[in-house]
Amino acid sequence: METSTEEMSVAQRLDNIRQRMDAACVRSGRNPADVELIAVSKKKSARTINAAAQAGQRLFGESYVQEFCDKRPEVTAQVSWHFIGALQTNKVKYLRGQVEMIHAVDRFSLAQELNKQWRKLDASIDVLIQVNLAGEQSKAGIAPNQVQQMAEQLATLPHVRLRGLMTLPPYAADPEDVRPWFRQLRELSEQLAALHLPRVSMETLSMGMSHDFEVAIEEGATLVRVGTAIFGEREV
Numbered sequence: 037m038e039t040s041t042e043e044m045s046v047a048q049r050l051d052n053i054r055q056r057m058d059a060a061c062v063r064s065g066r067n068p069a070d071v072e073l074i075a076v077s078k079k080k081s082a083r084t085i086n087a088a089a090q091a092g093q094r095l096f097g098e099s100y101v102q103e104f105c106d107k108r109p110e111v112t113a114q115v116s117w118h119f120i121g122a123l124q125t126n127k128v129k130y131l132r133g134q135v136e137m138i139h140a141v142d143r144f145s146l147a148q149e150l151n152k153q154w155r156k157l158d159a160s161i162d163v164l165i166q167v168n169l170a171g172e173q174s175k176a177g178i179a180p181n182q183v184q185q186m187a188e189q190l191a192t193l194p195h196v197r198l199r200g201l202m203t204l205p206p207y208a209a210d211p212e213d214v215r216p217w218f219r220q221l222r223e224l225s226e227q228l229a230a231l232h233l234p235r236v237s238m239e240t241l242s243m244g245m246s247h248d249f250e251v252a253i254e255e256g257a258t259l260v261r262v263g264t265a266i267f268g269e270r271e272v
């Protein structure tokens with residue numbers, strides 16, 4: 037009984053979010069196929085993830101290495117994973133071959149370790165640079181004026197492929213107040229794309245969460261990271 041209620045509510049919430057994503061695309065003249073939903077499943081059980089997969093969700097985001105490694109074997113559905121959280125260099129090996137993309141690359145030493153681990157697979161890992169647009173002390177990410185240098189450094193690593201930028205902007209109760217940050221990330225991405233750095237593509241913009249993903253899509257997001265609006269509040 038409990039399971040079916042849970043499944044139903046996750047499925048309904050996913051449906052609601054997909055409709056809102058599509059509407060945001062229509063409003064801003066974008067193709068809905070160019071925006072993908074990451075269901076942020078940190079602190080949520082494998083059972084809940086399986087239920088979301090049953091409802092058609094393909095892509096999940098996790099933030100904690102240990103939790104991800106514990107849960108992953110219990111997720112029986114065919115899904116893909118992005119690692120979206122802060123990542124300690126000594127934990128990269130546990131993610132090797134397990135995730136499609138790393139969202140929060142904020143230092144070259146982390147990228148070097150990613151390069152080393154994915155070299156063992158004779159593969160490469162897609163990464164995003166996390167940008168700290170507002171210079172907030174409490175958040176990771178590199179300053180906008182350092183991003184080009186980081187992109188040039190990442191381009192030297194054969195098993196790392198830079199795909200774009202990610203940000204966690206300052207919180208604002210009104211999502212309209214977050215819009216300028218989203219716009220700034222898109223403009224930064226366009227400036228970098230115009231440099232045509234070898235081995236660097238700037239097609240991915242990871243921005244927007246539960247309370248502001250529609251504004252993020254209007255400003256160009258290609259990946260939105262939505263947790264609470266799908267799965268409910270997290271236990272802390």
Ligand SMILES: *Cc1c(COP(=O)(O)O)cnc(C)c1O
Pocket residue numbers: 076078099120121204245246247261262263264265
């Ligand atoms: C937890 C988290 C999210 C999801 O946040 P919600 O407000 O629950 O949608 C998105 N991005 C990152 C980096 C996160 O850590």
